[in-house]
Amino acid sequence: MADLYNFKNMPDEIRAKYTEASFLFAKAGNPKSQVYAMKNLAMEFAFVDSFSYAKKIMKEADSIASTLHIQRVDYNIANAYANIYDMQECYDLAEKYYKKAISLNTRHSMKDSMGLAGIYIASGKIKQAKELVDNMALHSPTAYGVNLLYGNIYKLTGNYEKALYFKEFCFEMVDSLTNAQSKAKILEVEKKYNHLKIQEENGRLKNARQRSFIYLIICVSLLIIGSIVFYFYRKHAKMQLHWQEEKLYSLDKERSEIAAQLSEARHSLETIQEDRGENIRLQQKILLLSEKYKELQKQRLESSAIYKKLSSLLAKPQPNNNKPLLTDKLWNTLVIELSRIYPDFRSSLYEQCPNLSEEECRYCHLHVLGFDGNNEAVLLNINPSSIWMKRTRIKQKLGRNLPKEQTLHNILVDTFLN
Known part of the structure; x- marks a missing residue:
């Protein structure tokens, strides 16, 4: 020391x-x-x-x-x-x-x-x-x-x-030694400079390799994570779809059974008019089966893909949208799905009101879904007041003797959704 x-x-x-x-x-x-x-x-x-x-x-x-x-x-x-x-x-x-x-x-x-x-x-x-x-x-x-x-x-x-x-x-001798030392120092400085330069270059290359390796690891990790997330998303989506299909199948099966029981009860009611007690019992059974059948149809409608699609569109804010959310493709899907659940709905409408326009008929398909006027206005991209006028006009066409306090939705559900 x-x-x-x-x-x-x-x-x-x-x-x-x-x-x-x-x-x-x-x-x-x-x-x-x-x-x-x-x-x-x-x-x-x-x-x-x-x-x-x-x-x-x-x-x-x-x-x-x-x-x-x-x-x-x-x-x-x-x-x-x-x-x-x-x-x-x-x-x-x-x-x-x-x-x-x-x-x-x-x-x-x-x-x-x-x-x-x-x-x-x-x-x-x-x-x-x-x-x-x-x-x-x-x-x-x-x-x-x-x-x-x-x-x-x-x-x-x-x-x-x-x-x-x-x-x-x-x-x-001193000058010679000084010159030699100066040259030696210069060479030493150059050597150190070159060494530092090489070290710096090696460090830069090493850092570049490290960054590239880190980027590669990050990309691979993101790819793996993305693949895992996509796999579980697809698996969850398939499970949801399978569950939805099973639920719809169960509802359709139960609805068919209720419809068969209801048809059988109505047939029995027609054949045993003379037995008053049995007649009352069958009428109660028919009423009960009808209510249950309507409830199953409502559940089937609310479980449908088109109902969930429209609900998701309404849940997302659309501040700058200037086009109807309900496109022609969605209209067709809605009409087809409603015809599957309520096969006689469209024909009953035209039978009751032959002068009903195609646009008004399509609106009736939308209205039975149960959305309020503001949501319907958003889907159709029109003013809520226009929705009120459309409902009033269709209600007048369906029947002049209908009570004023009865809404168009109640009329469609009670009269045409069988």
Whole structure:
């Protein structure tokens, strides 16, 4: 964590984490890691010029390291001391610890030698610095640090031409490194841009595929649901139709039986006029059968498809309709259905009133359904007052001696629906 804070340049957090690490390593019985944590903590305090506290921590770390007898640990202690004294400008002590670090350095790193050369230059020991840099140049003649030290040495000795040469060489190295880093950064940015572009395109394609899949699932689901709903609707409609057919068949059968009984009773009444008691009984039976027969006919009429169709048309509001709801096709269906239930209705009308027009006859077929004047006006798309006039005119044609209080519907039902 301390190293991560170091990248973000958060010194307080760095010191806190190194302190915590030192405590935890000591608690875990890991003195080697504890020494490294304390060394890093001391360097952090040295960076903020707390040299006394840094050296106090280093002294404690050195005492622990001396018990380990690990050369790499001893090297890190010597290197830390050298850097602290270098920053404090205690060049003699810094020189001492740089030399110790060089002697303990198993990796042959030049950073301690460069640090020692810097100490020599700072303390005016130009000859020792030149010898040390010459020795480093044998292994790394193009190293930036080596050429920078050469430039400083020649500048102090007054050889400005060579000092300028090494300075320019260092600048060229820095420029070259900067250009290389810039190109690397550009390539990295381009790489990241291309990667992001590819990711974006892949994301777009993925989202498109997901949307297509979701749409497909929705469509399939709607199709399945629609099929299920249609299946049950059709099944329900078939059941309703079957039930309706059975009901109509039952009504027709019962109506036929009542008609047969009524015909038989009337025939019996004609043959036994002399028996008064039996005559009264048969008349009552005929009256009862007639009422039951009329009720069955009424039920049959109200259960018919045309009656339900007209009722459904009236149940739906038609605000902008300017045509009759009762079309020619529905008129024909109504006349046929009524002729099936009341076979003698049409002939009885014309027998009673030969001058009845076809339109008036059709209206009588509609009127026996029992709709009120407003509903009839809606079906015919005329004013309710016209319905009243039509009823009055037909009533007058059917008979002048009819009571005024008797409605046309009662006249048609009582007289013609047998």
